[in-house]
Amino acid sequence: MIIELGHFALILALAMSCCLAVLPAIGxxxxxxxxxxxxxxxxxxxxxFTLISFICLALAFIGDDFSVAYVARNSNSLLxxxxxxxxxxxxxxxxxxxxxxxxxxxxxxxxxxxxxxxDDMRARVLAVLGSVSIxxxxxxxxxxxxxxxxxxxxxxxxTDLNPLLQDFGLIVHPPLLYIGYVGLSVPFxxxxxxxxxxxxxxxxxxxxxxxxxxxxxxxxMGITLGSWWAYYELGWGxxxxxxxxxxxxxxPWLIATALIHSLxxxxxxxxxxxxxxxxAISAFSFSLxxxxxxxxxxxxxVHAFAVDPERGVFILWYLVIVIxxxxxxxxxxxxxxxxxxxxxxxxxxxxxxxxxxxLTVSAITVLLGTIYPLIYEWFSxxxxxxxxxxxxxxxFVPLMLPLIVLMALSSGSRWRxxxxxxxxAKQPLRLLLSGVVCLIFCLLTxxxxxxxxxxxxxxxxxxxxxxxxxxxxLGKRGFAGLLKQTPSYYxxxxxxxxxxxxxxGIVTTVIMSEEIDLLMSPGDKTQIAGYDLTFxxxxxxxxxxxxxxxxxxxISRQDRVIEMLYPEKRLYSPSQNVMTEADISVSFWRDVYVxxxxxxxxxxxxxxxxxxxxxxxxxxxGILVAIGGFTTILDKRYRRLxxxxxQQFRSDTxxxxxxx
Amino acid sequence: MIVARRxxxxxxxxxxxxxxxxxxxxxQDPHLLxxxxxxxxxxxxxxxxxxxxxxxxxxxxxxGKVSLLNVWATWCPSCVHEHPQLMRISREQDISxxxxxxxxxxxxxxxWLQRYGDxxxxxxxDHDGQLxxxxxxxxxxxxxxxxxxxxxxxxxxxxxxxxxxxxxFTPMIAELNRQDGGS
Numbered sequence: 001m002i003i004e005l006g007h008f009a010l011i012l013a014l015a016m017s018c019c020l021a022v023l024p025a026i027g028x029x030x031x032x033x034x035x036x037x038x039x040x041x042x043x044x045x046x047x048x049f050t051l052i053s054f055i056c057l058a059l060a061f062i063g064d065d066f067s068v069a070y071v072a073r074n075s076n077s078l079l080x081x082x083x084x085x086x087x088x089x090x091x092x093x094x095x096x097x098x099x100x101x102x103x104x105x106x107x108x109x110x111x112x113x114x115x116x117x118x119d120d121m122r123a124r125v126l127a128v129l130g131s132v133s134i135x136x137x138x139x140x141x142x143x144x145x146x147x148x149x150x151x152x153x154x155x156x157x158x159t160d161l162n163p164l165l166q167d168f169g170l171i172v173h174p175p176l177l178y179i180g181y182v183g184l185s186v187p188f189x190x191x192x193x194x195x196x197x198x199x200x201x202x203x204x205x206x207x208x209x210x211x212x213x214x215x216x217x218x219x220x221m222g223i224t225l226g227s228w229w230a231y232y233e234l235g236w237g238x239x240x241x242x243x244x245x246x247x248x249x250x251x252p253w254l255i256a257t258a259l260i261h262s263l264x265x266x267x268x269x270x271x272x273x274x275x276x277x278x279x280a281i282s283a284f285s286f287s288l289x290x291x292x293x294x295x296x297x298x299x300x301x302v303h304a305f306a307v308d309p310e311r312g313v314f315i316l317w318y319l320v321i322v323i324x325x326x327x328x329x330x331x332x333x334x335x336x337x338x339x340x341x342x343x344x345x346x347x348x349x350x351x352x353x354x355x356x357x358x359l360t361v362s363a364i365t366v367l368l369g370t371i372y373p374l375i376y377e378w379f380s381x382x383x384x385x386x387x388x389x390x391x392x393x394x395x396f397v398p399l400m401l402p403l404i405v406l407m408a409l410s411s412g413s414r415w416r417x418x419x420x421x422x423x424x425a426k427q428p429l430r431l432l433l434s435g436v437v438c439l440i441f442c443l444l445t446x447x448x449x450x451x452x453x454x455x456x457x458x459x460x461x462x463x464x465x466x467x468x469x470x471x472x473x474l475g476k477r478g479f480a481g482l483l484k485q486t487p488s489y490y491x492x493x494x495x496x497x498x499x500x501x502x503x504x505g506i507v508t509t510v511i512m513s514e515e516i517d518l519l520m521s522p523g524d525k526t527q528i529a530g531y532d533l534t535f536x537x538x539x540x541x542x543x544x545x546x547x548x549x550x551x552x553x554x555i556s557r558q559d560r561v562i563e564m565l566y567p568e569k570r571l572y573s574p575s576q577n578v579m580t581e582a583d584i585s586v587s588f589w590r591d592v593y594v595x596x597x598x599x600x601x602x603x604x605x606x607x608x609x610x611x612x613x614x615x616x617x618x619x620x621x622g623i624l625v626a627i628g629g630f631t632t633i634l635d636k637r638y639r640r641l642x643x644x645x646x647q648q649f650r651s652d653t654x655x656x657x658x659x660x
Numbered sequence: 661m662i663v664a665r666r667x668x669x670x671x672x673x674x675x676x677x678x679x680x681x682x683x684x685x686x687x688q689d690p691h692l693l694x695x696x697x698x699x700x701x702x703x704x705x706x707x708x709x710x711x712x713x714x715x716x717x718x719x720x721x722x723x724g725k726v727s728l729l730n731v732w733a734t735w736c737p738s739c740v741h742e743h744p745q746l747m748r749i750s751r752e753q754d755i756s757x758x759x760x761x762x763x764x765x766x767x768x769x770x771x772w773l774q775r776y777g778d779x780x781x782x783x784x785x786d787h788d789g790q791l792x793x794x795x796x797x798x799x800x801x802x803x804x805x806x807x808x809x810x811x812x813x814x815x816x817x818x819x820x821x822x823x824x825x826x827x828x829f830t831p832m833i834a835e836l837n838r839q840d841g842g843s
Contacts, residue, residue: 243737374683
């Protein structure tokens with residue numbers, strides 16, 4: 001009964017999305033305010049019905065209703081209740097229901113927090129969001145329905161959730177990632193609404209900025225968490241694999257990063273208008289493309305969902321209609337945005353332009369690497385090839401270094417025009433300072449790798465520049481001046497610091513990690529990177545749905561015990577899957593990572609130990625970047641200016657005039 | 661209406677991309693083995709054994725019994741996921757698993773096997789991907805089902821998990837063994 005209710009609610013949500021796509025649009029066309037204003041309540045309806053549907057599926061999981069095919073495939077009565085809940089989005093169908101829930105939440109948020117927009121604009125934006133949603137609901141209901149039953153012969157027990165996904169990381173990683181992906185539909189909707197209305201002024205840029213920053217910050221969090229999850233859960237110490245699915249999340253991130261910068265330039269200076277619109281369309285297009293790559297099975301991957309050609313064909317048509325349609329509209333309308341504002345060759349605008357170029361090229365590079373196997377196969381009549389991390393590392397790293405250089409220099413730049421003297425005046429001192437810090441770093445670790453030297457030097461230089469910039473802005477006021485700066489400034493600052501820390505973390509981990517594989521019997525000792533590791537033996541432990549061999553290790557340094565580690569080898573009883581559960585001694589400066597391999601007999605085990613310096617900085621940086629993104633939303637400027645705009649708009653809109 | 665042509669560039673770029681995706685999608689429905697390979701004997705090869713280049717293997721070494729041929733590599737995260745299932749098959753089932761170590765590094769591959777366990781009867785070092793190309797391998801992991809005469813009976817792209825094993829491989833192997841016993 002609950003299942004049928006959920007299914008029915010989903011169909012109602014589809015109906016709501018159809019109305020949302022049509023009614024406000026008709027209202028705009030006929031200049032009928034009553035119809036335009038239906039958007040808000042329809043968005044609310046769409047959200048409520050999707051939520052009901054989602055809750056129903058969650059109840060089926062909690063109640064172990066194995067007559068539902070999706071529940072039977074992804075749950076088990078022994079599964080702890082929190083994993084039963086997260087299993088709702090553990091596989092294709094349920095995760096797409098979550099996707100729809102997130103989409104309807106963003107739509108509702110736009111409806112609620114857009115009171116300042118003109119009725120006309122608000123109706124257009126909501127209609128675009130509604131149209132985008134229709135495709136999602138159709139896809140869910142017709143090709144991936146999570147409410148399909150296995151009646152009349154249903155299993156008495158489920159096959160269990162994939163043990164890899166029985167983890168805290170999975171509970172939070174997909175929702176955050178989806179909030180980011182789907183959130184990019186908001187700037188997309190604003191771009192399409194502005195293109196269709198022909199009003200491409202600075203207002204839409206100001207409007208899009210907080211939404212874009214929010215979606216981008218969520219995406220950043222999602223990617224960071226995903227990397228962290230891969231690190232501790234896949235059991236082999238890697239944190240980024242250039243896997244097709246990771247690329248699918250990384251491409252929209254790169255484009256959205258370009259977008260948040262270009263939106264700033266458009267809002268402040270009115271430059272790059274048509275380019276910014278194109279980026280807004282592209283960012284969402286890349287997240288849809290990612291969905292296609294992940295869910296169609298066109299590329300094989302770790303995360304690949306169940307492969308189904310029918311789904312692939314559906315998404316491909318959806319891409320053609322949504323992206324193709326938007327780009328066609330762009331092609332027709334973008335030429336009319338005209339009004340180019342000039343800027344000096346050296347100015348904040350030119351820095352943003354260079355940033356956009358690099359980020360776009362990077363995104364296209366990643367895209368090419370991801371789909372190259374397909375192209376190659378086509379041109380070589382069926383021969384196959386695979387592109388691995390070597391390609392990505394080779395082309396991607398050289399692109400990122402100039403980006404950090406730009407970041408470092410841009411902190412001193414001004415809008416419109418900056419002179420070389422102003423920009424470079426203090427650089428010799430800062431370069432010297434960074435060089436010294438970098439040298440000390442190298443001397444202490446006695447590492448003389450060229451990559452390490454280059455990346456750490458540039459990153460430290462960026463940090464020095466950012467710190468100097470804060471000092472400069474505070475002027476003589478000291479700490480009272482801290483309050484004078486806007487949240488936008490702090491957001492930028494945190495974001496750039498985060499990138500510098502991540503870059504330092506990445507290069508240090510890659511170059512200086514140590515790793516050993518060895519055979520250990522109880523009582524054996526080994527040394528790695530100045531740590532002593534003692535294997536005390538293996539004990540048997542029972543979990544709720546698994547049994548495990550748990551290794552006991554003692555890590556010490558100079559005879560002082562630092563931590564006990566308990567890596568496990570688990571056998572999940574329902575699915576008979578064996579999982580390696582590494583244990584990690586975490587600290588700010590380094591991780592010691594211990595994983596159990598296979599039992600070799602006579603109580604001996606193969607053991608793998610990594611020492612990874614600064615690995616935490618990778619994710620710490622990512623979190624700072626995300627916090628930076630969220631900070632910018634607090635800027636009062638958006639709200640204040642919106643109200644000023646509102647009066648200006650209301651007075652000269654034909655709709656309002658006709659109503660009055 | 662005047663449309664500046666440069667603003668249509670993104671549209672054409674996108675249409676090109678969609679063509680590639682659509683063709684790629686049609687070309688390689690991942691469930692299907694290219695028809696020219698299915699029910700044909702293994703392509704001829706002569707490749708060194710992993711970690712022991714002095715000894716080479718040819719396709720004839722894989723004949724004689726129904727067996728699995730698994731394409732794997734250390735750069736392939738999915739292979740780590742698949743591995744426990746291969747280990748279980750090698751422990752519990754009476755079937756040989758042959759490995760093709762694809763585009764890989766010998767030292768890393770041997771360390772990997774030591775780390776995760778070795779379910780393979782023998783491992784072929786296909787380090788320039790020659791055999792994999794002959795087989796039409798798209799990526800790792802892929803698993804081929806060979807009958808006693810070394811004829812390819814099925815190809816699975818992606819991870820062989822518990823479910824794939826039970827639903828697809830088990831019935832096919834039972835059928836092949838029955839034919840084999842009958843003939």
